[in-house]
Amino acid sequence: MVKIAVMGHGVVGSGVVEVLMKNHEGIERRAKEEIQVKYILDLRDFPDLPYADKFVKDVNIILNDPEVEIVVECMGGVNPAFDFCMNSLKAGKSVVTSNKELVAARGQELLEVAKAKNLNFLFEASVGGGIPIIRPLAQCMAANEIDAVAGILNGTTNFILTKMITENMPFDEALQLAQNLGYAEKNPTADVDGHDACRKICILASLVLGKHVYPNDVYVEGIRNITLEDVRYADKFNAAIKLIGLFKVMPDGKLLINVAPRFVSKTSPLAGVSDVFNAICVIGDATDEVMFYGKGAGKLPTASAVVADVIDCVKHRVARKYLYWAPAEEGMIADYHDEPCSMYLRLCGKSSDELKNIANELCRECIFTEGINPDEIAIITDVATYAEQENIAKKFLARGVNVISAMRTLSR
Amino acid sequence: MVKIAVMGHGVVGSGVVEVLMKNHEGIERRAKEEIQVKYILDLRDFPDLPYADKFVKDVNIILNDPEVEIVVECMGGVNPAFDFCMNSLKAGKSVVTSNKELVAARGQELLEVAKAKNLNFLFEASVGGGIPIIRPLAQCMAANEIDAVAGILNGTTNFILTKMITENMPFDEALQLAQNLGYAEKNPTADVDGHDACRKICILASLVLGKHVYPNDVYVEGIRNITLEDVRYADKFNAAIKLIGLFKVMPDGKLLINVAPRFVSKTSPLAGVSDVFNAICVIGDATDEVMFYGKGAGKLPTASAVVADVIDCVKHRVARKYLYWAPAEEGMIADYHDEPCSMYLRLCGKSSDELKNIANELCRECIFTEGINPDEIAIITDVATYAEQENIAKKFLARGVNVISAMRTLSR
Numbered sequence: 001m002v003k004i005a006v007m008g009h010g011v012v013g014s015g016v017v018e019v020l021m022k023n024h025e026g027i028e029r030r031a032k033e034e035i036q037v038k039y040i041l042d043l044r045d046f047p048d049l050p051y052a053d054k055f056v057k058d059v060n061i062i063l064n065d066p067e068v069e070i071v072v073e074c075m076g077g078v079n080p081a082f083d084f085c086m087n088s089l090k091a092g093k094s095v096v097t098s099n100k101e102l103v104a105a106r107g108q109e110l111l112e113v114a115k116a117k118n119l120n121f122l123f124e125a126s127v128g129g130g131i132p133i134i135r136p137l138a139q140c141m142a143a144n145e146i147d148a149v150a151g152i153l154n155g156t157t158n159f160i161l162t163k164m165i166t167e168n169m170p171f172d173e174a175l176q177l178a179q180n181l182g183y184a185e186k187n188p189t190a191d192v193d194g195h196d197a198c199r200k201i202c203i204l205a206s207l208v209l210g211k212h213v214y215p216n217d218v219y220v221e222g223i224r225n226i227t228l229e230d231v232r233y234a235d236k237f238n239a240a241i242k243l244i245g246l247f248k249v250m251p252d253g254k255l256l257i258n259v260a261p262r263f264v265s266k267t268s269p270l271a272g273v274s275d276v277f278n279a280i281c282v283i284g285d286a287t288d289e290v291m292f293y294g295k296g297a298g299k300l301p302t303a304s305a306v307v308a309d310v311i312d313c314v315k316h317r318v319a320r321k322y323l324y325w326a327p328a329e330e331g332m333i334a335d336y337h338d339e340p341c342s343m344y345l346r347l348c349g350k351s352s353d354e355l356k357n358i359a360n361e362l363c364r365e366c367i368f369t370e371g372i373n374p375d376e377i378a379i380i381t382d383v384a385t386y387a388e389q390e391n392i393a394k395k396f397l398a399r400g401v402n403v404i405s406a407m408r409t410l411s412r
Numbered sequence: 413m414v415k416i417a418v419m420g421h422g423v424v425g426s427g428v429v430e431v432l433m434k435n436h437e438g439i440e441r442r443a444k445e446e447i448q449v450k451y452i453l454d455l456r457d458f459p460d461l462p463y464a465d466k467f468v469k470d471v472n473i474i475l476n477d478p479e480v481e482i483v484v485e486c487m488g489g490v491n492p493a494f495d496f497c498m499n500s501l502k503a504g505k506s507v508v509t510s511n512k513e514l515v516a517a518r519g520q521e522l523l524e525v526a527k528a529k530n531l532n533f534l535f536e537a538s539v540g541g542g543i544p545i546i547r548p549l550a551q552c553m554a555a556n557e558i559d560a561v562a563g564i565l566n567g568t569t570n571f572i573l574t575k576m577i578t579e580n581m582p583f584d585e586a587l588q589l590a591q592n593l594g595y596a597e598k599n600p601t602a603d604v605d606g607h608d609a610c611r612k613i614c615i616l617a618s619l620v621l622g623k624h625v626y627p628n629d630v631y632v633e634g635i636r637n638i639t640l641e642d643v644r645y646a647d648k649f650n651a652a653i654k655l656i657g658l659f660k661v662m663p664d665g666k667l668l669i670n671v672a673p674r675f676v677s678k679t680s681p682l683a684g685v686s687d688v689f690n691a692i693c694v695i696g697d698a699t700d701e702v703m704f705y706g707k708g709a710g711k712l713p714t715a716s717a718v719v720a721d722v723i724d725c726v727k728h729r730v731a732r733k734y735l736y737w738a739p740a741e742e743g744m745i746a747d748y749h750d751e752p753c754s755m756y757l758r759l760c761g762k763s764s765d766e767l768k769n770i771a772n773e774l775c776r777e778c779i780f781t782e783g784i785n786p787d788e789i790a791i792i793t794d795v796a797t798y799a800e801q802e803n804i805a806k807k808f809l810a811r812g813v814n815v816i817s818a819m820r821t822l823s824r
Contacts, residue, residue: 019555019698030554130699132548139536139544142442143431143719269705272684286431286716287542287706293681294702304698307555 001034002314005062007084008075009042009055012098012125015303016072017051020310027307031314038068041075041084059084063091070313072306073097078105089113089121094317096309098125098302104199108212111324120316122309122323127153127200128278130301131294132308137207137282138323144284146208148248150410153200155276155296156184156191157223157243161261162274164231165240171226183276193222194243194259201245204280205257208247212328213257219336221260230405233346233378236369239263240271244410254334263344263380263409269293270410337387342409345393348376349402362395380409413446414726417474419496420487421454421467424510424537427715428484429463432722439719443726450480453487453496471496475503482725484718485509490517501525501533506729508721510537510714516611520624523736532728534721534735539565539612540690542713543706544720549619549694550735556696558620560660562822565612567688567708568596568603569635569655573673574686576643577652583638595688605634606655606671613657616692617669620659624740625669631748633672642817645758645790648781651675652683656822666746675756675792675821681705682822749799754821757805760788761814774807792821 006013017037020027028034039062040054059080062068071088073095075081081102085095089110097103103110103123114121124134128151140146152158156178163174175192178184190196198220205213223243234241242264247257264271269291273279278296283289295301347355352370355377359366365382381389386408393403418425429449432439440446451474452466471492474480483500485507487493493514497507501522509515515522515535526533536546540563552558564570568590575586587604590596602608610627617625635655646653654676659669676683681703685691690708695701707713759767764782767789771778777794793801798820805815 023555023557023697026553026557027555130696131702132551135551136544136548136704139547139720139724140716141438142723143435143439143716145435145438269684269689272681277681284542284716285435286712286719288710288713290543290704290706292548292702292704295700298700300698301700304552304555304696307698308551311554312551 001036002069003036003038003067004070004072004310005039005041005068006037006072006074007041007059008073009040009044009046010074010076011299012302012306013040013074015299016074016306019300019303019307027311031311033314035310035314038065063087068093069317070094070096070310072310073099073102074306075099076101078102082106085110086113089117089119092117092119094120094313096122096306096313098123098306100126100196100199100203104202104215107203107206108325108327115324120313122312123203124309125302125305127203128280128292128294129296129298130305131278131280131292131296132305133204133280133292134207136292137204140282140284140287140290141208144286146282146284148246148283149201149204149208149280150244150246150270151201151204151280152242152270152273152278153197153245153280153296154191154243155278156188157197158273158278159183159276161223161226161241161243164226164228166274168228170228171224192224194220197243197245198259201247201257201259205247205255206325209255209332210325211332212325213255213333214328217333219258223261225405226261227405229346229372230407232372233344233369234263236378237263237344237367237380238266239409240266241407242270242273246410250334250338255332256334256336256339258336258339261407263407265410268410337385337390339386340383341386341389342383342411343381343389344378344405344407344409345381345396346376346378346404347396347401348373348404349400351375352377355401358396358399358401362392383411413448414481415448415450415479416482416484416722417451417453417480418449418484418486419453419471420485421452421456421458422486422488423711424714424718425452425486427711428486428718431712431715431719439723443723445726447722447726450477475499480505481729482506482508482722484722485511485514486718487511488513490514494518497522498525501529501531504529504531506532506725508534508718508725510535510718512538512608512611512615516614516627519615519618520737520739527736532725534724535615536721537714537717539615540692540704540706541708541710542717543690543692543704543708544717545616545692545704546619548704549616552694552696552699552702553620556698558694558696560658560695561613561616561620561692562656562658562682563613563616563692564654564682564685564690565609565657565692565708566603566655567690568600569609570685570690571595571688573635573638573653573655576638576640578686580640582640583636604636606632609655609657610671613659613669613671617659617667618737621667621744622737623744624737625667625745626740629745631670635673637817638673639817641758641784642819644784645756645781646675648790649675649756649779649792650678651821652678653819654682654685658822662746662750667744668746668748668751670748670751673819675819677822680822749797749802751798752795753798753801754795754823755793755801756790756817756819756821757793757808758788758790758816759808759813760785760816761812763787764789767813770808770811770813774804795823
């Protein structure tokens with residue numbers, strides 16, 4: 001019998017207790033031991049729950065109880081989650097968390113202590129909810145050099161973009177709908193401005209690179225400025241707009257990493273990922289492109305990923321699972337201006353013939369499409385660094401051309 | 413240093429040696445030990461290879477060398493691969509294989525001996541090539557009850573169907589093209605008639621059920637009879653025809669398992685999987701739908717999955733990876749007539765008005781579409797058991813209606 005404590009009885013924490021109770025038999029068979037929730041830490045009272053007697057309000061009860069071998073942290077936020085996890089590890093307990101903010105901000109310190117104390121610190125649920133990605137990525141990495149990862153990592157923004165694409169719904173209305181359906185928070189900044197996706201791509205990058213990648217070092221663009229016209233132009237270029245978290249290892253070994261809306265060609269499986277679904281494409285030198293797809297959030301999918309980690313802790317009490325990355329290093333992140341990319345540009349301010357002529361002059365090679373309004377065109381520029389693309393945009397302005405929108409494309 | 417032997421130097425075997433050499437450093441870092449190929453078993457000579465000195469023709473050299481800790485079997489076929497693997501296990505060596513035919517036919521016996529001798533018998537590459545699926549499925553299963561698995565498991569047939577769908581190419585021509593491109597064998601039976609997909613779904617089902625599921629016990633239908641008209645009707649119903657390997661656990665605990673072409677709704681991510689790509693959807697009670705996507709075959713993707721297994725063997729020399737299923741049990745497979753399903757039926761032999769009237773009489777509820785030829789309609793029937801669906805088809809015949817084609821749909 002293994003005794004565990006669950007910290008936080010919100011959506012995920014209560015889901016963990018539910019999955020552990022509902023699938024009790026199967027879990028016991030697979031873990032080869034009974035798993036019992038001894039404590040649930042929450043400041044609120046839940047007197048009507050059948051397991052009301054397990055609730056405690058003082059974290060020290062858990063930390064000081066040597067019977068508790070595994071702590072499951074589902075509180076969210078960096079503080080006090082970090083202290084609680086760190087103190088659990090220092091007290092000799094393995095830790096499982098679903099908290100992407102914590103792992104992205106301070107995962108390295110926790111992994112370091114877990115390693116030193118020969119304990120597990122697992123966080124499968126922190127990226128992609130119920131989609132197994134941390135472990136398959138570690139497995140892919142075993143025999144492959146990972147060249148790039150590109151993912152739709154935030155369900156809320158993907159829901160909004162899907163509504164814009166399939167129902168021609170403007171951004172504000174789609175955001176409102178997402179809020180009404182409970183997909184978006186009242187303050188939607190973390191989702192809509194790309195910070196949530198950024199934390200997740202940082203976790204995946206840290207794992208692949210073997211060094212901690214901090215969200216603050218990553219260039220992030222959200223989806224607030226995307227218009228229905230952009231969505232229509234994407235369609236004309238046989239693409240769909242998706243918020244993509246991306247990293248690539250550059251030829252000089254630096255990590256190119258960013259979060260931005262991009263034109264994704266409909267020939268890519270990522271373009272077909274709609275609604276609140278998430279998907280992560282991993283490109284390895286031997287596997288080529290492998291994609292993992294599923295619900296990136298939600299009570300039970302996320303809880304099941306947490307429970308799978310708990311089972312893994314139980315099965316690996318002696319032989320620690322190898323999951324680790326080193327501290328960040330100065331200069332390891334490439335300047336985002338160095339990314340080689342094509343750009344979508346929506347141009348107006350002259351007749352469409354004049355616009356085409358100027359585009360032909362300023363860009364080596366570009367693809368045109370007719371404007372959806374008179375005296376307007378859209379182009380996809382040839383591949384160049386983002387810095388060069390910004391230069392081209394400036395040249396358009398100098399020639400009296402108005403660049404209404406600009407967006408990167410996703411390329412291999 | 414761990415010494416291994418590779419049996420078979422065909423496409424996969426040579427790929428394994430290539431990946432081990434090319435990614436030597438990264439692999440050593442992850443395995444925490446050097447991995448050295450000591451022998452390669454092949455009846456042919458390869459005098460020009462830089463590692464020509466490693467080739468042997470007598471399996472006993474490998475079996476009798478106590479230095480060889482891991483045997484990688486990439487010969488294909490059940491014999492002599494089975495004897496070679498079994499004797500390797502009996503000699504105390506862990507075994508990694510990419511051989512789906514072997515695992516589907518005799519995996520249980522090999523797992524039994526591996527378990528008894530505390531060795532690993534791993535076969536990630538046998539299903540889905542480079543797509544990590546065996547391990548993520550085992551992980552999904554840890555916290556979930558798996559309700560169903562549906563997969564596009566054969567790249568050749570998916571390539572043929574994609575050509576039929578996107579280029580209106582008839583079956584024979586698409587098969588010929590697949591053969592010219594090297595995707596299909598001269599004798600395409602194993603692919604086209606569904607046997608290859610059957611072996612793979614059997615392996616996944618054995619893993620989930622915990623009991624060996626034999627290909628001979630599985631109902632299999634191939635894609636030879638699919639016409640371009642069927643493809644067009646699928647499109648009219650907003651679906652795509654895919655060869656689907658499927659299993660579900662029925663309410664009575666029996667396993668419903670089959671391989672058949674099906675109408676797959678375009679709202680399912682499986683419908684968008686094209687060309688030689690494979691994809692496997694796993695539906696768990698907590699995760700809901702999770703999909704794994706990638707190249708299901710090919711030298712390097714498959715080899716990388718084999719090498720990942722080798723690394724896992726190296727890391728788990730003491731603590732065995734838990735992968736096991738018990739022998740088959742009498743009566744564990746459901747009769748394929750018991751599957752609840754909807755059917756696509758293409759009907760002719762009367763005026764389209766008469767056909768609609770008869771369909772309304774014979775089916776409780778069905779969806780129509782206008783015929784692509786005069787005096788012809790297509791319908792999707794309401795859900796009923798396959799036995800009842802066969803009955804409905806007989807009733808159509810009795811009323812003078814010709815059922816030109818019939819195909820199941822894929823439903824949750």
